[in-house]
Amino acid sequence: MIARWLKPDDRGFGTHTQLGLPPCAFSVVTGHLCPTCGMTTAFAWSVRGRFHSSxxxxxxxxxxxxxxxxxxxxxVACAALGRPLGFRTLEQPLIGLVVATVALSLLFWTLRLFLGRVL
Known part of the structure; x- marks a missing residue:
């Protein structure tokens, strides 16, 4: 898992730059974190069991x-069976996961913008 090789940035965002990616353009231009700022850092903390930091x-x-x-x-089971397990198509659960991720990202981003933090 790539997140294990990364050192989580103490600021809570910016870990992705260790992968050669540029800083967040939204953050650079606006001075505010975008909905996905800190996502790589959250993964890097999660694989270390530091869920509060994540x-x-x-x-x-x-x-x-x-x-x-x-x-x-x-x-792995889907690959072994050659079909999605529990669904007619692979797109159904993956689209659901993407929609849920986007919705949660936007919700938490809105809370972070207005409250300065989330819980």
């Missing part, structure tokens, strides 16, 4: 990280 970096990322781990056996 939540502080990006709440949606802290929920998505264990969901991705939980998906591994299901994806």
């Amino acid at each position: 939540w502080r970096a990006n709440p949606a990322g802290s929920l998505l990280a264990p969901a991705c781990v939980a998906l591994i056996p299901w994806l």
Whole structure:
């Protein structure tokens, strides 16, 4: 897992730059964190079992990280069977996961903008 090799940025965002990616353009231009700022940092904290730090970096990322781990056996089973397990198409659960991730990211981002933090 790539997140294990990354050192979580103490600021709670910016860990992705260790992968050669540029800083968040939204954040650079506006001075505010975007909905996905801190997502990589949240994953990096999650794989270390530091769930409070993960939540502080990006709440949606802290929920998505264990969901991705939980998906591994299901994806392996789907690959072995040659079909999605429990669904007619692979798109159904994946679209649901994407929609849930986007919705949670936007919700937590809105809370972070107005409250300065989430819980």
